[in-house]
Amino acid sequence: MxxxxxxxxxxxxxxxxxxxxxxxxxxxxxxxxxxxxxxxxxxxxxxxxxxxxxxxxxxxxxxxxxxxxxxxxxxxxxxxxxxxxxxxxxxxxxxxxxxxxxxxxxxxxxxxxxxxxxxxxxxxxxxxxxxxxxxxxxxxxxxxxxxxxxxDTSMKMEALTTFMKDQADIKKVYLINQNYAHGQQVSKYAKENLKAKRPDVQIVGDDLHPLAQVRDFAPYIAKIKQSGADSVITGNWGSDLALLIKASNDAGLNVKFYTYYAVTTGTPTAMGAASDGKVYQVGYSHYNAPxxxxxxxxxxxxxxxxxxxxxxxxxxxxxxxxxxxxxxxxxxxxxxxxxxxxxxxxxxxxxxxxxxxxxxxQGLFITRWQKTDAKNPYSPENTGYTLAPVKYYEAYVSSTPTSCEMKRPS
Structure with a gap:
């Protein structure tokens, strides 16, 4: 045999x-x-x-x-x-x-x-x-x-607002986003999710600006400061986020930013020490993920x-x-x-x-901008800071239903 x-x-x-x-x-x-x-x-x-x-x-x-x-x-x-x-x-x-x-x-x-x-x-x-x-x-x-x-935008917002609903210091939220489909959807889902999970939270501003055209965000920061917001939700990415946060830090605006894309080129440098503990990101990974x-x-x-x-x-x-x-x-x-x-x-x-x-x-992480440490050593753009994980949500938490009617080839 x-x-x-x-x-x-x-x-x-x-x-x-x-x-x-x-x-x-x-x-x-x-x-x-x-x-x-x-x-x-x-x-x-x-x-x-x-x-x-x-x-x-x-x-x-x-x-x-x-x-x-x-x-x-x-x-x-x-x-x-x-x-x-x-x-x-x-x-x-x-x-x-x-x-x-x-x-x-x-x-x-x-x-x-x-x-x-x-x-x-x-x-x-x-x-x-x-x-x-x-x-x-x-x-x-x-x-x-x-x-x-x-x-997608709705999935990330589901995880982000699940985290935000437990943050007692959030009372007034300002929305600022790029004026195209993604930015419009961030605004839409932020309002819907906060209304369902934290009806006590006020939306004190909702701005849409041109995509990849704004070079000076100071006027927007002035509006955010005047609104009395303690938190900002933005789906901005690239220069639109880097310049937004730079303008915020230059003006001494004391708010927390809840973002989708704080990792993109130029944004870590814009955040620097001034944003320590004040910027959060939702994403499928993070700098120090095993x-x-x-x-x-x-x-x-x-x-x-x-x-x-x-x-x-x-x-x-x-x-x-x-x-x-x-x-x-x-x-x-x-x-x-x-x-x-x-x-x-x-x-x-x-x-x-x-x-x-x-x-x-897939699962999603909430991370926070802070100094690097032994557990979170990776420093983007050599800033000495990193996005460290503060919460992880299994895939089912952020999985949103679909209306897709897929047309498959015969």
Missing amino acids: QFPVKFLAASLIAASAAGAWAQQGETVKIAWLDPLSGLMASVGTNQLKTFQFLAEEFNKKNVAGVKFEIIGIDNKLSPQETTSALRSAMDQGARYVVQGNGSGPALAIMDALEKHNARNPGKEVLYVNYAAVDPDLTNSKCSYWHFRLDA GPMVPLMAEFKKKFNDDLYTADVYTVYAMLSEAFVRVKSTEPAKVAAVLEGMKFKSFNGDVEMRKADHQLQ
Whole structure:
């Protein structure tokens, strides 16, 4: 009996290896379409470096044995430029596209791929969204070819206000946000959630300002000071958050900021010592999170003198690699089918791509800006400060329902 058993075991191992390495050596081209010019160029540049850096890391070892190649194109934060960039990327052989800054460009990609994929069976392109968080993208405007890795605006607000409802010092809240879909949604969900969880809290201001155009936030800070607010909720990112907090500190405004994107380039420097204990962030990770990101962040900083803060870029590669193995193919149509409902492990633990709307389900952290210490040693932009975790919420806490009516290809 020993020979047959050994033969069977060897056969199973061989079959398993063949399945896992069916695409070994194949190059997977991923088009990155985000801003490399304008006021948000620093954020886009950092994220492109992150994609290139982690591609190199995953090319050393990934379960599918593929090689990732990044094609970076400046979309100038414009839907029209994004459509042109997408065409250029497909002409260069990209079958996967990633984007994260702005819901306008996200919708442009989704609309273009719906048409392209319907007209070109066998040449489909798949869109992985790593940061565009407008809830409509996985609700009324959901698309089979779109998969989102970041928690959407409503999910983050659910976690943020769950934390805020227990903060007795919050009495008056001011809302200031960028005037586009995400910013409008932050305002909407903040008001709805606070009304339900803390009806005693007053909304004393609600401003929307142009995206990536304001260079001086002093007039807005004056309004916040005059309102008597003790807290500010903002979904601002990039220069719009860095300049807002800088103006607040310059004016000596004594409020707490509850944010979505305090990690983005320039914001840690703007916060500095003046914001100690006064800025909170909600997100799927943090600077000092245990796991594979800690050594990768250290290596990234050593190589670029910059901070790796868009951690779900890691999830892009982990998710695609796992999907390639499961379907024994890198074809986007086959990969999309297996991604629906797929559970897999990323840097932040076990996550699930919800089948109903293609929204990743994952836990969220609330972090606070404070001095680095032995437990939280990572210092962004060499400030001597960090965002330290103060609360963690399991995925079910922030998981919001979806109205998506997914139209799947026949």
